[in-house]
Amino acid sequence: MYTKDAIRFALQIADQAVMNSLDTINDAPLTFPTERGGCHPLWVIGHLAFVEGLTFTLLGGGENPVAQWAELFGQDTVPTNEPGHYPPFEELRNQYAELRRRNLALFEVMSEADLDKTTPYQPTGLEEHFATFGKSLLTVALHQAMHRGHITDAYRAAGRVTSALPVAA
Numbered sequence: 001m002y003t004k005d006a007i008r009f010a011l012q013i014a015d016q017a018v019m020n021s022l023d024t025i026n027d028a029p030l031t032f033p034t035e036r037g038g039c040h041p042l043w044v045i046g047h048l049a050f051v052e053g054l055t056f057t058l059l060g061g062g063e064n065p066v067a068q069w070a071e072l073f074g075q076d077t078v079p080t081n082e083p084g085h086y087p088p089f090e091e092l093r094n095q096y097a098e099l100r101r102r103n104l105a106l107f108e109v110m111s112e113a114d115l116d117k118t119t120p121y122q123p124t125g126l127e128e129h130f131a132t133f134g135k136s137l138l139t140v141a142l143h144q145a146m147h148r149g150h151i152t153d154a155y156r157a158a159g160r161v162t163s164a165l166p167v168a169a
Helices: 003-024 041-058 067-073 089-108 131-155
Strands: none
Touching: 003 089, 003 131, 041 067, 041 089, 041 131, 067 089, 089 131
8 A cells, every 4th residue: 555545545534434423413513522612513624624724735735715714713722602603514514625625636646755745834833743745634634533523522412322423434
């Protein structure tokens, strides 16, 4: 297996797991995963969209198309249950999907050697995670899979049976 194949697989599996899970709780997107708060599904999809925009920049695609969402979904932001605080769930989901498509298009034209190239910059505190194109893409997949746990916990908090949660196809 080549590195590109492994990265592609990781990105696809993480994306499918998160998006399938989000589709089961889109009617309750502000459900906090715990009684003490946490990352509710609406924040998760907004955060993932923001990170896809950051990744677009790191991969040399240009400016982050959703940079204006940094205060809502950037690193260390705290989710709120006020619906007017965020763009609508579907807008966030659609923006995420578009940015993921753009990033996959950039990825597909990369060679195996390109994966070892240094990114133009690295987010503060995450320099090693985003040091190269390959590490950046793997980090995005791992990051997305990690946030699926928040969705799963929100699903439970909404009183739903987690055995009904879909996994990656």
